[in-house]
Amino acid sequence: MQRNPTLDHIFWHTLNGAHRQWSSGTDTARRYTQGFSPIIAFADPAQPDFAALQPWCAAGEHFYCENWTGAAPPGWRIDAETTMFRMLWDGPLPAADPAPDAVPLRPEHAQQALDLATLCKPGPFGIRTIELGDYFGYFDGERLMAMAGERLRAPGLTEISGVCTHPDDQGRGLARRLIGKLIRRHMLRDERSFLHVMRTNPAHQLYLKMGFKDYLESTVRVVVAE
Template sequence: MSRPLEHPLDNPARASLTGPHQDRFAERRGRVLRYPEDVSPFVAMPDAPGAADWADLAMLAGPGATVWLPATTVTAPDDWEVNWRLEGIQMVLADDTADADDAADDTVGPIPDSEAVRLGAADVPEMLALVERTQPGPIRPRTVELGTYLGIRRGGRLVAMAGERMRPPGWTEISLVCTDVAHRGQGLGAQLILAVAAGIRDRGDRPFLHAVADNAKAIRLYESLGFRLRRRTTFSMVRVPLERATAGEWENPGPERTSAQWSPRAARPDLSPSG
């Protein structure tokens, strides 16, 4: 049996899919949950998964599928291929009261941005194109449904965006922060992070995000905006075995399936947004 969660951010995907994202997005088999494939490649395992949980994930995802294990220390069984594994950190926006002593004097609080526009279903083709150009990490046709996504346009073209991804109770993750190469160095990423954070705060949640542990530049940016280290964690992509040793577990393995087309290089910027 897995231990109870000590904090919603200890296993944020699971806290999201058993909390605010449960009714609309959660797909479940046993104790394993996942987002629909056209929303996110993230799956949520129990804190201490057993063999039955991995078997449930295999049945839920399908033979040969690749899935993401986000912000967790869970390790896949030996017969599961680990496509990549990244060491990361989890950061939270310093609270105006509780964390005031920890915040630097020069941090900037969440602020709305008059230049940022709300992105919706009609903007998905442009969002997908921007992600293709900048490679900030996984996006799907329905990712925009996870929360508020804001963008900045130049000459009518979407050149920067940021939005909300996981949503544990009381918290919202800022993610998919990206800027076109030609428009970097103007602080657009910082603008959008603060604007998204302002919306999160307005509804009573607290912002958090993730970064690759060795990306000092991104971490310095987040610290300048008021984010503080909470814990170290890992992100990994694993592949479900095409066939399982247990007789009858796969009646018909079928063709190889994939729920995410990302390499470690492509995935890395998702934890270290450009802008």
């Protein structure tokens, strides 16, 4: 698959680009502002400028960080390490919206979205994450059963993120319908959908069957400011 330098470094291009208004830091290191997804990124992952980031971080904060290896610098510790796949949509335009009845998630749904993400652990998620793009969900009364939405973005690229289904509602295809809805919206805007999935997550096989292709596998760490 042909490489895209922007997609290779999408966390930095988002935090220093489309989402700069929701991030804090410098020209070498940035983080999402507190309340959004706890993610940090560096202009040069081979030489991460943690010192530049330190003033923007509180002691005890946990962050996800991609494409950085090596020892933790002073004032930081590594809490966890794994790998994840970045996957690109490689299928056709869905013929119709597979989730026309999905509900757009608004700020008043933020706590329900955070509660579902806390339960299902789709990845770094904050109380304001649904403000980063269009999120949709399925409800049973006031209970959010499933959701999916948009997070990282750069020209021509939009991430599908926050994909999760409550354990009581799995097996109904809700998340798959929401993903299809987002793919269709992206393709109609001439954007390429991509997503992230941890190596150990069985959803990786589902995404392959849907039409996503592995683009790269990268190291991801959870680091803590001390």
